Amino acid sequence: MFQLLSEGAPLYFTFASLALTVVGVVAGLLIGVLPGLGPLMGIVLMLPVAFHLPPIPAMAMLIAIQVGGSAGGSISAILLRIPGTPLAAATLFDGYPLAQKGRSQDAIGLSITASSIGGLIGGLVLVMFSPILAAFALNFAPPEYAAMAILGLLTIAIVSESSAIKGLIAGGFGLILATIGTDEFTNAYRFTFGNFNLTSGPHIVAIVVGLFALSELFFQIESGDFLKRPEIQKLVISFRALRLIAKHKVNVVRSALIGTFLGAIPGAGGDVSAFVSYAAAKRLSKPEEGYGEGAEGGVVATEAANNGCCGGALIPTLSLGIPGDASTAVLLGALFLLGFFPGPELFRYNPDIAGGIFLAYLCGNTVLFVAGIVLVPFFGAVLKVSKAWLLPAVLLLSMMGTYSLQNSIFDLWVMFFFGVAGYLLRKGNYPLAPIIIGIILGPVLENNLRRSLLISRDGLMIFVERPISATILIIVTLMLCYIVYVTIRPSPKTAVAADKGCL
Amino acid sequence: MRIQEFGFDWVAWAMLLCVPLIIFWQISTSLVEQEVASGGPLQNAAIFPRIVAWLMVALSGINLFRILGGRVSKRSPIEGTPTTRIALVSTVVFVAYLIALKPVGYYAATPILLASLLRMFGLGWASSIVGALSMTIVVAGIFEGLLNVVLPLGALKFTLFG
Secondary structure, three states, rough: HHHHHHHEEEEEEOOOHHHHHHHHHHHHHHHHOOOOOHHHHHHHHHHHHHOOOOOHHHHHHHHHHHHHHOOOOOOOHHOOOOOOOOOHHHHHHHHHHHHHHHHOOOOOHHHHHHHHHHHHHHHHHHHHHHHHHHHHHHHOHHHHHHHHHHHHHHHHHHHHOHHHHHHHHHHHHHHHHHHHHEEOOOEEOOOOOOOOOOOOOOOOHHHHHHHHHHHHHHHHHOOOOOOOOOOOOOOOOOOOOOHHHHHHHHHHHHHHHHHHHHHOOOOOOHHHHHHHHHHHHHOOOOOOHHOOOHHHHHHHHHHHHHHHHHHHHHHHHHHHOOOOOHHHHHHHHHHHOOOOOOOOHHHHHHHOOOHHHHHHHHHHHHHHHHHHOOHHHHHHHHOOOOHHHHHHHHHHHHHHHHHHHHHOEEEEHHHHHHHHHHHHHHOOOOOOOHHHHHHHHHHHHHHHHHHHHHOOOHHHHHHHHHHHHHHHHHHHHHHHHHHHHHHHOOOOOHHHHHOOOOO | HHHHHOOOHHHHHHHHHHHHHHHHHHHHHHHOOOOOOOOOOOOOHHHHHHHHHHHHHHHHHOOOOOOOOHHHHHOOOOOOOOOOEEEEEHHHHHHHHHHHHHHHHHHHHHHHHHHHHHOOOOHHHHHHHHHHHHHHHHHHHHHHHOOOOOOOOOOOOOOOOO
């Protein structure tokens, strides 16, 4: 554990990495505060910039954005009753009532402090368990990697916000996108339509920016209210939350561990962990604490959990190469493009990089506490910026970021195409995260599937003859049975009726 | 009735069904021509895309029955909002920008795009023009000045920070 950190220390403790951690946390908080945007959008927008940086400063910035963005959503939830990100949805229950009692300063202070502590606890679990999981994964051969990729894709699809079938179709779309370009085994051009821009496949960043940023812009334009400026209570810098949170130490640790555990399950996500830890905190609370009416413990539980979740989500991402959610999928993609391959090889051949990433995550959460508290008045002011200014700025950053990847206008067309596709898919209630996971896991799955078939003399039997891959495939089969059950069970009118307001 | 109620479901379904169909078409043409559409796992570049395409067809089939039976999780009617028109016009302006970017260049095309958007979003002409110019220059400063990106120069080969 400490060996990895000490190997990563010389790489991480440089001016560039530390400065970019601060920049990343502030940018993440800023983007998390703004309703509709979130850590994923922040990572997506800064991804092109990251490719102009050395690996550790680049990853430090992206991870810091994730950390800041996960915490920033709570500020608008507390002040406006609009969660800046889905992660902060559960913070509404007690954060907003607490602000209505004239304690918005305390609510924000508690949310930032709990986020920071939750993130640090998640970070410690990450540092302890990732190397163990990676060491176990050294037993993996192509069949195990192929089975793990199927498991990762299936998990994300199942727990997506929409139906499992739609999640699986979206995942399949991602797998197909991953096959565009030159085939690694035969050097044949696949699905390039004679376009030389596609010989290496469409750039993943152009796809991600299109699917998430551009489609979100369409949605934001459709929702109107371009010039609306909300009223915000006056905010000042205060570290009183440190004293307040001491009363909730058990809650903080419990919620952070729940968040970390759920984060480590691919697809479970920060919003789920926030709701689960809120329910646990409420159940274990005393009636006089008044959960739902402005309880400090409610804010602490949700925020500790959703930032702990970030650390948890990095565990399978770094040690197995299986992303925990859409944000970590993009981080994984960034690490690929920076020239490193997450999984056991990362810990074996580049322990300094793994250690540097751990340090970036831990320091990001430390910076979060200071930056979150000191910049509170600034974030209050940012919430007053109207969408009329914000949307063109986000569009311009998305465009130039995408263009700068390869100085290519073709990438802008790819971004536009996937922006339209992302909009239509979201309107049709398809989850977008499985597409990205599919693109990331596609090459892992295809290469290891073909290698396995090459090694095997009995076709697919190699997958069931090896104990680890057989075990993983049993889990896959159980999940498929669950999907079949959910798909065919008789509940025909419930959702539609609920959507119509009948229930 | 169902078409109206699940309009975007149908659009997305049709769009995603096209994906495996394109894959099958490409396998039977381009990959066959390159002689990589059959054989063992080493020589067969079509093996994996074909499996995924068949899975997508099967899943799309299941989804078709779910839409027809009204068993999808949410309704998705194609209904506009008061600002859908602005969204559509913004999209057209953006496409025009992408077409013009290479011949006209970043410094000429971007302020026009941004000013049009700011104006459409309800800001006055003066604010829109000043805002558009400021954003164009700040972003150019970041990408051209700090990150050494060569932004599209256009016919005039104009640059501020390059």
